[in-house]
Amino acid sequence: MVKQTTLKVNKSFDNKLNQITEIAEEAIRDRLGDIANYTVNISPVDTGAYVTSFSYAVGAGRPRGKSSRNKPRNQNITAMRQEGLSNLLSDITKLGELKGMTKITLRNAAPHVEYVEKKHSVFTKVKSKVRNKFGG
Amino acid sequence: MASIYNDIRAALESHLSSVSGIPSVAYENVTFEPTTGTSFLQVMFLPVERRPAARGLNPQQRYQGVFSILAHTPEGKGPKAADDYANILIEAFEATTDISFTNSDTETIKVSIDYAERQQGIIDSPWYYVRVDIGWYIYK
Numbered sequence: 001m002v003k004q005t006t007l008k009v010n011k012s013f014d015n016k017l018n019q020i021t022e023i024a025e026e027a028i029r030d031r032l033g034d035i036a037n038y039t040v041n042i043s044p045v046d047t048g049a050y051v052t053s054f055s056y057a058v059g060a061g062r063p064r065g066k067s068s069r070n071k072p073r074n075q076n077i078t079a080m081r082q083e084g085l086s087n088l089l090s091d092i093t094k095l096g097e098l099k100g101m102t103k104i105t106l107r108n109a110a111p112h113v114e115y116v117e118k119k120h121s122v123f124t125k126v127k128s129k130v131r132n133k134f135g136g
Numbered sequence: 137m138a139s140i141y142n143d144i145r146a147a148l149e150s151h152l153s154s155v156s157g158i159p160s161v162a163y164e165n166v167t168f169e170p171t172t173g174t175s176f177l178q179v180m181f182l183p184v185e186r187r188p189a190a191r192g193l194n195p196q197q198r199y200q201g202v203f204s205i206l207a208h209t210p211e212g213k214g215p216k217a218a219d220d221y222a223n224i225l226i227e228a229f230e231a232t233t234d235i236s237f238t239n240s241d242t243e244t245i246k247v248s249i250d251y252a253e254r255q256q257g258i259i260d261s262p263w264y265y266v267r268v269d270i271g272w273y274i275y276k
Contacts, residue, residue, distance in 0.1 A: 114258055121182055121204055124269055128184045128202045131250075131271065 025098045032056065032104065036088035038129060039106065040081040044120050047071035048080035053110035056091035058101060065109025140199060140245070140276050145181045147237030147247045148203045148272065152179065155228040158221060170208065172262050175217060177225075178206040189275055200250070200273040203229070208263040215257050218266040222254040229270040247274050 036054075043051040049068035057063060064087060095104070106126065110116070117123055152161065159175040162168035170176050182202040188195035207221035233249040250271035257266045 114260075118206070118258075118260065118265075118267075121180060121202070124202050124204055124267075125182055125184050127269075128182070128200065128271055 021099060028098055029092055029095075032092045033089060035106065035126065035130060036085055036092070039122065039126050040084040040088070042120075042125055043081065043084065043122050044116060045075060045077040045080045046073050048075040048083070050108065050110045050112065050116050051080050051084040052087060053108045053113070054084055054088055055107050055109075056088055056095070057105045057107055058095060058103070063107040063109040065111065067111050140274070141181075141183055143237055143239050143243075143245050144183075144199065144201075144247055144272065144274060146239070147235045147245060148181065148270070149179065150237060151228070151235045152177075152205070152225075155224060157224050170263075173210050175207070175209045175221070177221070178208060178265075180204040180206075196275050198273060198275050200271070203270040203272055205268045205270070206265045207268065208265045211259055211262045211264050213264070215264065215266075218257055218264055222266045222268050225268045225270075226252045226254060229268075245274060245276065247272050 036056075039054060040051055043054075045051050047068040049066040049071055053064045053066045055064045095101075106123075108123075149163065152158075158177060160168075160177070162170065162176055162178045164180060168176070180203075182204060183199065184201040186197055186199050189198040190196055205225055207218045207225070209217040209221070229249050229252040231249055231251050235247045235249070236244055237247070238244045250273055252268065252270045255267040255269070257264055
């Protein structure tokens with residue numbers, strides 16, 4: 001003989017839970033967008049290699065990393081920052097379902113990243129902002 | 137008042153100058169010629185945010201940012217010297233430390249330290265440097 005008990009989940013309750021998950025995911029994507037916007041706006045632009053080398057990653061994978069070598073200097077700052085932002089926004093779109101994700105990493109794999117960081121402290125500033133504003 | 141930034145910088149730099157066991161300090165926009173083979177610290181004052189801390193008219197503001205200190209030591213001599221400087225700095229600016237500073241108008245401010253952490257050592261010939269980031273905030 002089998003004993004069993006069944007808990008019935010109200011369909012509307014289930015729908016509400018899904019809705020809450022969706023709202024939370026949207027809020028996270030908005031925050032990631034804000035961080036992306038801030039990051040490109042405080043990044044220096046010369047050849048554009050640095051600002052277009054940011055990526056969001058959730059695991060292993062090849063991050064963007066462009067060299068500034070032999071690239072023309074004095075590039076259009078707004079256009080390069082826009083390209084950098086588009087890269088990051090595209091990464092956010094590709095993240096898929098955020099449920100169960102424990103971390104999302106902002107990376108820059110340009111070969112001269114340390115040189116830029118020493119002079120402009122981009123990651124230091126982003127980290128400071130993320131710590132408070134984005135609840136890190 | 138916007139001059140709060142001058143006072144915050146002064147508070148942090150004064151506190152640094154009172155720390156013993158550290159080499160010469162290269163301050164921002166002050167001529168400093170490092171001597172190859174001789175350690176030095178390079179400081180950067182990085183304001184990050186100024187936001188109302190409360191609702192309503194004329195709210196108190198929360199200011200926050202980072203005081204970065206790069207401990208430069210001679211390249212090729214191992215990491216110990218830079219590590220030692222980083223340890224001294226982290227201890228001097230330990231989280232929850234409050235730094236008081238009285239400006240020329242005899243107004244005293246208190247800058248609070250949120251965190252102090254170091255990064256990995258990096259070679260930038262002829263130096264090897266370790267970055268120490270000190271997160272600060274103040275309500276004013």
